[in-house]
Amino acid sequence: MSKYQGPARDLLKYVGGSENISVVTHCVTRMRFVLKDPKKADVENIDALPLVKGTFTQAGQFQVIIGNEVSSFYNEFIAIAGVGDTSKEEAKEAAKQNMNVLQRMIAHLADIFTPLIPAIVVGGLILGFRNIIGDIKLLEDGTKTIIEVSQFWKGVHSFLWLIGEAIFHFLPVGITWAVARKMGATQILGIVLGITLVSPQLLNAYGVAGAKEIPFWDFGFAKVQMIGYQAQVIPAILAGLVLSFLELRLRKIVPNSVSMIVVPFLALVPTVLIAHTILGPLGWKIGSVVSTVVYSGLTSSFGWLFAAVFGFVYAPLVITGLHHMTNAIDLQLMSQLGGTNLWPMIALSNIAQGSAVLAMIYVNRKNEEEKQVSIPATISCYLGVTEPAMFGINLKYGYPFLAAMIGSMIAAVISVGNHVMANSIGVGGLPGILSIQPKYMGTFAIAMVVAIVVPIVLTLAFAKANVGKISLKGKKENSAKAA
Template identity: 30%
Template sequence: MSDNKNSRIVEELIAAIGGEDNISSVTHCATRLRFIVNDKEKIEKDQVENIDKVKGAFFNSGQYQVIFGTGTVNQMFEEAEKLGLNSMTKSEQSSKAAQSGSKFQRAIRTFGDVFVPIIPVLVATGLFMGVRGLLMQENILALFGMTPDDISQNFLLFTQVLTDTAFAFLPALVAWSAFRVFGGSPIIGLVLGLMLVSPALPNAYAVASQAAEPIMFFGLIPVVGYQGSVLPAFIAGFIGAKVERWVRKKTPDVLDLLVTPFVTLLVMITLSLFVIGPVFHSVEGLLLDAVVAVLGLPFGLSGIILGGLNQLIVVTGVHHVFNFLEIQLLEALGNNPYNAIVSCAVAAQGGATLAVALKTKSGKLKALAFPSSLSALLGITEPAIFGVNLRYFKPFLMGLVGGAVGGFLASIMELAGTGMAVTAIPGSLLYLNGQFFQYLFVNITAIAIAFVLTWFFGFTDKMLKEVKSPETK
């Protein structure tokens, strides 16, 4: 019975999008069906959003994205395939979608494509840092009759392997991903990135602490390793992929295996060490200084600005650029104050959606808003934003206010996580370094502010008549 219902939902969705002839391809991610359509004007957007189980729909990254939520989206994709829609892998569709949008949107999308595959290992590293911070706290050790001096050096070495490896070899990860995105051979990118952190070069951390000196070439160019660096590896990956493709075109097939990797690596490590590295490492330093300056604004201003605007930036789809900045903060400072602020912004949208769920008398809106608010509290705000808050607009604004208040408190209290990319409830694992209860306080405050404002000023069931809601068919 469930399959029949899902099949009917997908049939309604296809019709609302303009029929099979208007759908070029379909794929899915963790929460959404992603369509590439031939003609946007044929889409009946209100009709799409009123279909059962649909939590919102919007255009982003050249795709019409329909939110169903985790689990449900897999069932809907299976039904779409049964109905004969042309399916693609995410990478194939992203490549096709990349041809649309403004140059700025395409650049941000490409930037995100490079960094998104790296995020899971950085999330794991942040969680390892949080667990190590918890285990090293004196009050925790005291429960077992221990002190920090009782921790064995071997155990500390083991935890160091867990927490330091990803950042020590970060250029290799970035160069690998950049080659993959820009059409080169990922293995060549990986080796190029490893060359940037070769033990033969002075270690970047040792140079920064003045325990080692750069190698001076020609008496002018300082050459060091680029442990923990991002931008030089990104630029090297971008240029390197172009160089490899050019060399391959000029090389006879019989010599390709020998000539292409040899020339690509020779050219790129020379450029990377003598030009790209020194120049873009300086640029990277300036960007980091700017971010730190914003985060260091007095009176909690950074929290108000970033906490209040973060989810607005998410709506525009350019928030992936902040992945780079978070990586830089973690590498340079050893913690991430940005995470604490944006976590409040995420949690606040969940609070606003929860207020709508509890206040409305619409059974269908309740069924949409409750799971959407839970999703936001787990760190994924798209169902809450596009399915509920933006639809009625005022709840979204109240969520922004809650995020600003929570961000203000996080900034004043100088909260900083041990990792990135997880927020709200899962993000609490990044604050086991002695800031756990402060983290809970600022997030609960953000949720409460957004909830109360939405309850009293942001939503009434009268809006169901003013806005075509999921209750109207």
């Protein structure tokens, strides 16, 4: 008998049986359920299962954290439950019936940016590595960079920009593809649309401000500026939405016999024209306003207050899914200002959550079963993935989560107060220092130390003071019992 058979039967019973499951799928660490009646799920007994690291509800889905063995467990579960395998997209669509308007908007935004994350992470690592070898004077008594001394590393530095440029400067291609994919439009049309926004024929977005003359298309009765939208987020999203809208509507009215020819042409050509005459300039203006407001807020005399609030609430935002909105803001800041002061705070929040779990490993050092959750969760958190730590440990006890929020808040104030900027996003946790602009790395390192020390000290203090354990259901228990 498989070792997962017993836990799978128990989980099936506690989620309300097969008849209560509308859709079930899994991701890297979690089982994702869309339940017909979420109230039938016995959360307390599910949390008590040895294989379960935690539970939470997000984006209309009841999610059960299993860990790295989720794939094997999932196969056993669906065999016992008698439910069919399904895709994540089908699960998301089914989950929307349990979501309000705001949750749906956030889910759509997340669906656009989530497929782009692997590329953004790679881009962030590349820019970080280029920082180290090209911008920091590490050699000859701090007078020269590595690329100034070594021809090999100079070549590597130049070569890596090929990838970095493809990821960040040509980001609109990925965004328009992701929008088309999300909306059910033809994905290759989304890619073509994105290329028309960053074509070499256009004046590069980064050269617009200093250009003596902007080229244009002359239609006789009208002139359209030939401006590129490299690294621009909002113009790409708007263009992708218009393309999808036109294509999906045309599919309904154009006869099938000619749809393959007519629909792509009538969807793509007008969208490209609209993108360069209306959506591009409008999106650029909106993006500029957003980035200016955020940057001004963070660099104003009240920047410390903004940083304190953001640092304190970012972890709760992750629980609600609202944190996906920061991706668009970060990318817009990067395109407008050449960096972002928002991302460093996110990396610090990751570190703070991991540090709180590290303290809990000591508090519950005699609990061998919990170590199976807490040790991997700490490592995961320090590498930028906080969910196992938050749902498996910190929210389970309550006070470590609060300690991490306080540590994140103090570290964020230090970061923003010293104007720390990141070149890119995507690299979280301890490796996040690689994305920081070289002149701010020392200050960010101090903020990292704070994000490590404060949560550890506060968690140990709260545990010693017997603050109490707060479960996900809100019941208080004596923390000593957990030890």
